[in-house]
Amino acid sequence: MINQFSLEERLEKLGLRLPALSKPAGNYVVVNVRGNIAYVAIQFPKFNEEMLYKGVLGKDLTTEDGYKAMQLCAINVLAHIDAAIGLDKVAGLNHVDAYYRATADWMEAPKLVDGASDLFVNILGERGVHSRAIFGVDHLSRNFSVGITCTWTIYA
Amino acid sequence: MINQFSLEERLEKLGLRLPALSKPAGNYVVVNVRGNIAYVAIQFPKFNEEMLYKGVLGKDLTTEDGYKAMQLCAINVLAHIDAAIGLDKVAGLNHVDAYYRATADWMEAPKLVDGASDLFVNILGERGVHSRAIFGVDHLSRNFSVGITCTWTIYA
Amino acid sequence: MINQFSLEERLEKLGLRLPALSKPAGNYVVVNVRGNIAYVAIQFPKFNEEMLYKGVLGKDLTTEDGYKAMQLCAINVLAHIDAAIGLDKVAGLNHVDAYYRATADWMEAPKLVDGASDLFVNILGERGVHSRAIFGVDHLSRNFSVGITCTWTIYA
DSSP states (O other): OOSSOOHHHHHHHTTOOOOOOOOOSSSSOSEEEETTEEEEEEEOSEETTEEOSBSOBTTTBOHHHHHHHHHHHHHHHHHHHHHHTOGGGEEEEEEEEEEEOBOTTOOOHHHHHHHHHHHHHHHHGGGGOOEEEEEEOSBOGGGBSEEEEEEEEEOO | OOSSOOHHHHHHHTTOOOOOOOOOSSSSOSEEEETTEEEEEEEOSEETTEEOSBSOBTTTBOHHHHHHHHHHHHHHHHHHHHHHTOGGGEEEEEEEEEEEOBOTTOOOHHHHHHHHHHHHHHHHGGGGOOEEEEEEOSBOGGGBSEEEEEEEEEOO | OOSSOOHHHHHHHTTOOOOOOOOOSSSSOSEEEETTEEEEEEEOSEETTEEOSBSOBTTTBOHHHHHHHHHHHHHHHHHHHHHHTOGGGEEEEEEEEEEEOBOTTOOOHHHHHHHHHHHHHHHHGGGGOOEEEEEEOSBOGGGBSEEEEEEEEEOO
16 A cells, blocks of 8 residues: 555646546436445546537547547546545556547547556556556537546455 | 335336336346346336337437436336345445437437436435446447446445 | 366367457556456457458448457457466456447347357356447447457456
């Protein structure tokens, strides 16, 4: 277990800022702990309540934009896990489902999702290692370009 | 643990009816218990074997229709969990993945999925609380407008 | 527990071959074990590093092609689980998320996904039984027609 883990400091070392916790848009919770698993609701590229990175990859957004959008989704996940449980108390990230919207000929999905994957590993080391699935969808809430859903294992 | 939990009575109090258990459409089971988790196959807005709420939100169906469609998906989940395990024996709902088909400009996904979320919470209270992901897809089996997949934690 | 389980021999009895392990296309692992669950990254119809079954069902590929494509996804899952953990050590398959790309009027998704479901059950018996979700998506990496993601429970 890591003591005195400061998410804000770790993000600052990477030149990144910690947003305020996003609010649920319906009758659900963002972090749901059952047994030794924490289930996290879909997170979008919001910063405080500002909705960023809307649109379609390959048309409205570049792959580099998408990388930053995925990074911001991951930051929101970490902010919520830290607030609800404490990053000291998580054994590790399990799996990430990553969704994006793109033009028919845009083919950079793995690079895109590394925006989230790199951040999890950079912040948490081995505890940030995960499996993942990526697929392109038709719609995401509020016209966002990307989103991620993930689960975590908590120390017993 | 709640004793003598009657799903049918609880649904009736909300003016809702309990359908017959839907049948798998392939080589899988609807409820698969491994360890202390129950995994539930995708459920659609069927009532008995009648396929309801087909089509596309924003064209063939209103948001209110979609809310009821999501509610019916959730009722099918509860029917299966109750038959396979007993709702007395579940510690709680973990996470819901919700899928829908919609026109490009339809933007009511959170209201839609509250059809399922509200039902889970209304029937089960704290045990019905969950995280969720929502995304719009290209196709769903039999032209359904919506579907949900979820997992549950069972008392050890 | 099954002793001396040979995946290669079991596949050969079904007339199938074991591919080399596919490599991750980004900063993730294919099999991530946390607690008593193994999370498997999305698998595609690759054989060794050859990308097979690209395109869209109902246009570029028949349902029979898709069945074989799903079967090949499942073989890749089994190859990875066997290499990372050993199929002797898994209590069973939990759930499969299956994705496909298809024309608007193609309606054979359950038959398609039985390509994966049948293989899991034929190779592992009761331990291969699972729940599943199926939905049609807009994009899959490298223009693949299908993909699957799944989780497994491991003996404690």
